[in-house]
Amino acid sequence: MAPSEQSTSVLWFRRDLRLGDHPALLAAAAEGDVLPLFVVDPALWKPSGDVRRAYLLRSLRALDAELGGKLVVERGDPATVVPRVAARVGASRVHVTADAGPYGRHRDDAVAKALEKKDAELVRTGTPYAIGPGTILNGSGKPFQVFTPFSRAWVDHGWPNPADDPGKVGWITDGEGVDGKHWPAEPDLGDLELPEAGEAAAHDRWEDFLDSGLSDYSEDRDRPDHDGTSQLSHALKWGEIHPRTMLAGLRGKRSQGAETFRTELCWREFYADVLWNRPETAREYYKPQLAGMRYEKVGDSFTSWAEGRTGYPIVDAGMRQLRATGWMHNRVRMIVASFLVKDLHVEWQHGAREFLRWLRDGDLASNNHGWQWVAGSGTDASPFFRVFNPVTQGQKFDPSGDYVRRYVPELRHLSGKLAHTPWDADDGYAHDYPERIVDHAHERQVALDDYARVKN
DNA sequence: TTTTGAGTTGTTCGA
DNA sequence: GTCGAACAACTCAAA
Numbered sequence: 123m124a125p126s127e128q129s130t131s132v133l134w135f136r137r138d139l140r141l142g143d144h145p146a147l148l149a150a151a152a153e154g155d156v157l158p159l160f161v162v163d164p165a166l167w168k169p170s171g172d173v174r175r176a177y178l179l180r181s182l183r184a185l186d187a188e189l190g191g192k193l194v195v196e197r198g199d200p201a202t203v204v205p206r207v208a209a210r211v212g213a214s215r216v217h218v219t220a221d222a223g224p225y226g227r228h229r230d231d232a233v234a235k236a237l238e239k240k241d242a243e244l245v246r247t248g249t250p251y252a253i254g255p256g257t258i259l260n261g262s263g264k265p266f267q268v269f270t271p272f273s274r275a276w277v278d279h280g281w282p283n284p285a286d287d288p289g290k291v292g293w294i295t296d297g298e299g300v301d302g303k304h305w306p307a308e309p310d311l312g313d314l315e316l317p318e319a320g321e322a323a324a325h326d327r328w329e330d331f332l333d334s335g336l337s338d339y340s341e342d343r344d345r346p347d348h349d350g351t352s353q354l355s356h357a358l359k360w361g362e363i364h365p366r367t368m369l370a371g372l373r374g375k376r377s378q379g380a381e382t383f384r385t386e387l388c389w390r391e392f393y394a395d396v397l398w399n400r401p402e403t404a405r406e407y408y409k410p411q412l413a414g415m416r417y418e419k420v421g422d423s424f425t426s427w428a429e430g431r432t433g434y435p436i437v438d439a440g441m442r443q444l445r446a447t448g449w450m451h452n453r454v455r456m457i458v459a460s461f462l463v464k465d466l467h468v469e470w471q472h473g474a475r476e477f478l479r480w481l482r483d484g485d486l487a488s489n490n491h492g493w494q495w496v497a498g499s500g501t502d503a504s505p506f507f508r509v510f511n512p513v514t515q516g517q518k519f520d521p522s523g524d525y526v527r528r529y530v531p532e533l534r535h536l537s538g539k540l541a542h543t544p545w546d547a548d549d550g551y552a553h554d555y556p557e558r559i560v561d562h563a564h565e566r567q568v569a570l571d572d573y574a575r576v577k578n
Numbered sequence: 579t580t581t582t583g584a585g586t587t588g589t590t591c592g593a
Numbered sequence: 594g595t596c597g598a599a600c601a602a603c604t605c606a607a608a
Contacts, residue, residue, distance in 0.1 A: 261607065268605055270585065344587075389586080456587065495586085507600050508588045515588090566589085574601090 128154035130294065131215040132208050134200075135160045136226070137250055138219040138361035139181045140321040141188055143284040145248035147291070150217040155292035157211050158189050161204065162197040162306055165225065171479040172309035173448035177316050179308050181360050184320025192295035195304050201232040205240050210296050213242065219361070220246035222255040222394050223486050224401035250358075251391050252281035252365045255398030265399040267501055272395065273388045284366045314448060316482065317353060324357035325367075332371055339379035343386075346440075346451035347525040352383070355449075355483035358390065365390070393491040396501055404490050405471060412499035414576045415569075418467045426559050427462050428476055430530070433558035435542050436516030437461045439529040446529065448482040453519050459496040460510035465565040467572075470497035498573065509566045516542040530555070 133150045135158060141147060150156045160182055167175065186193035196203045208216055216237060221230055234244035249255065258275050259265060266272035317323070331352045335342075342350025357363045365387050372380050397404060407413045426432050430441035440454035450458070455477070462473045470493040477493070478484040494500030498508070520526060523541030527534045532555035533541045544550030551557070 260605090266606080268585065271606055385586085453587080460588095502585075510587095511589060570600090577601090577603090 129215075130155045130157065130211050130213045131217055132157045132159050132204070132211070132213045134204060134216050134218045135185065135193075136218065136221060136361075137359065138248075138364075139185050140324075140362050140364070141185075141288065141291075142321065142325075143364045143367045144219070144288070145285045146217045146219045146245075147288050148285055149245060149247045150215075151288045151291045153215065155294045156217075157194060157207070157213065157294050157296065158185075158192060159194045159196065159204070159207055160185075161200045162195065162304070163200055163229070164198070165229075167306070169478075171448075171481075171484075172311060173314065173316070173480060173482050174484060175306070176309050176311055177319055177356060177448070177482045178360065179306065180316065180319035181362060182305075184322070188321065189293055192293045194295055197304050197306070200229055201236045204233050204244075205236045205242065207296075208237065208242050209240060211294065215243050215245050217245045217247060220249045220254070222249055222251065222398050224397070224404055227401070248285075250361055250364070251394055252369055252387070253279055253391060255391075255395045258395060265395060266392075267396075269389065269392050269501065272392050273385065276388050276391060277384075281366060281369050284364070284370050314446060316448065317356070319356075319360075319362070321362045324354060324362035327354055327357070328352070328363060328368060328371065336372075336375070336379040336383060337377060340382035343382065344453050344519055346443075346454050347520045347522060347528075351451070355485075359483045359485045390485075390488055392501075393487040396491055397487040403494070404486055407499045408491070408494050408501060409499045411576055412497065415572050416467065417469045420468060420472050423466045423559060424462070424468055424472060426556070427458070427466060427468075427473075431556045431559075432461065433556045434461065434512040434516075434562070435523075435526040435530055435533055435544065436520060437512050438556075439520075439526045442529040444477070444480045448480060450477075450481070451525075453515075454525075455492065456496055457510050457512055457515050459493055460508075461512055463493075463497045464509045464569040465512075465560050465562055467565070467569065470494060470499065507570060509569060511566075512562060513542055 131150045131153050133147055133156050138144060138146065182193065182195065194207065196207060204216055218230065221227060230244060237244050253276060258272060258279060260271065266275065335350065335352060338350060342348050354363065358365065368387060372384055400408065428441060430438035432438055436454065437458050440450050440458040444450040459473055462468050463470050474490045474493040477489055491500055495502050516526065517539055521539065523538050526541040532553040533544060535553065536544060536547055536550065540547050544555055
């Protein structure tokens with residue numbers, strides 16, 4: 123289209139719920155007036171837990187406020203809804219940030235086809251990542267399968283600067299989807315408190331973290347009893363802040379904390395890249411031979427794990443933190459994941475699904491490939507003998523026991539480290555804390571033996 | 579093509 | 594308490 127020709131377009135928001143550093147918004151605004159749209163897609167809404175639904179709705183409300191109440195929210199299959207909205211305002215172009223996930227790619231292809239039938243077009247600009255998945259390749263032109271070489275190539279490639287400020291955008295609305303008409307009701311979360319949603323809150327949090335959290339990040343991030351993480355995983359998941367913005371904020375910082383944080387952002391990009399190249403690994407084993415392990419069916423032991431009643435304090439604290447807050451510390455995610463797969467011999471997919479149901483930051487690529495890493499079926503090269511010991515992990519990363527006591531009231535009467543070993547205290551079970559449902563040393567050996575069998 | 583070096587986050591054992 | 598070795602030889606990336 124000629125630059126002088128002004129026309130109305132649609133900006134369809136998905137996981138890019140912000141107005142700053144937004145290339146697709148720039149592309150839309152360059153064409154003329156823009157109708158902002160969000161579609162509540164049952165395929166994504168139905169499997170979501172209440173926490174994620176509530177967080178999304180609050181983020182949408184924050185976005186709507188920034189848009190002067192003009193956000194159009196519709197419900198239904200995007201392949202039907204998006205062309206209908208575009209037709210309503212005579213838009214021939216619908217702008218989006220490209221989705222790299224398996225469902226999103228499939229959905230967007232369907233929407234693009236549906237738009238084509240009406241002589242309209244889906245325009246994908248940018249991705250939720252600093253470097254688009256599928257971009258980084260090794261010397262043979264193939265995707266990396268090991269993190270460290272990927273990260274070197276990722277750094278060498280470099281990442282773009284944040285997108286320009288869009289300036290004054292001609293936001294329009296059509297009066298159909300506004301005023302909360304089609305907004306789902308916000309689920310009742312009871313006592314669960316969510317962090318403030320929206321772009322402004324994400325930026326405030328990021329600035330605070332740069333000022334006061336980053337210097338100790340590399341040490342503190344492994345401590346579930348400390349507040350040492352950025353608390354921005356949900357903001358990244360919903361695109362309230364883009365990793366470009368964060369990498370620009372880290373530019374020039376050479377501290378260990380900055381290095382470690384960049385590496386964590388790189389892990390997010392690596393797993394998105396892996397999933398882009400192997401979409402089926404969202405559900406299937408990245409290393410298929412691991413599917414041949416002997417696994418237990420989901421039953422009582424899974425329920426004990428999910429509800430935080432395994433009798434292993436750090437595991438129970440983690441699972442209860444998940445349900446109480448919609449978030450779990452990353453160190454503890456690894457511990458509880460290892461426990462489910464290696465101690466209870468349940469396939470990682472069940473745990474991954476449980477996490478996605480509760481996590482406010484639940485991201486398919488990071489979550490499921492994190493699970494595969496723990497299960498030993500993922501991109502990590504070989505250390506099959508890595509089985510987390512829930513007691514020593516607890517003692518090492520929650521040395522004072524504060525984290526356990528915060529989430530497991532039955533253990534609050536135990537002081538210090540003793541909270542990790544109630545079986546060593548005379549009154550360890552005085553408040554109905556459950557006995558250990560399995561013997562870790564034994565189950566560890568079962569897992570290792572089975573692994574050896576599968577390998578041979 | 580062959581070879582070499584290296585691999586997020588671990589655990590246990592024994593000195 | 595601390596430290597190094599063993600776990601068991603595997604796969605990938607790059608020279």
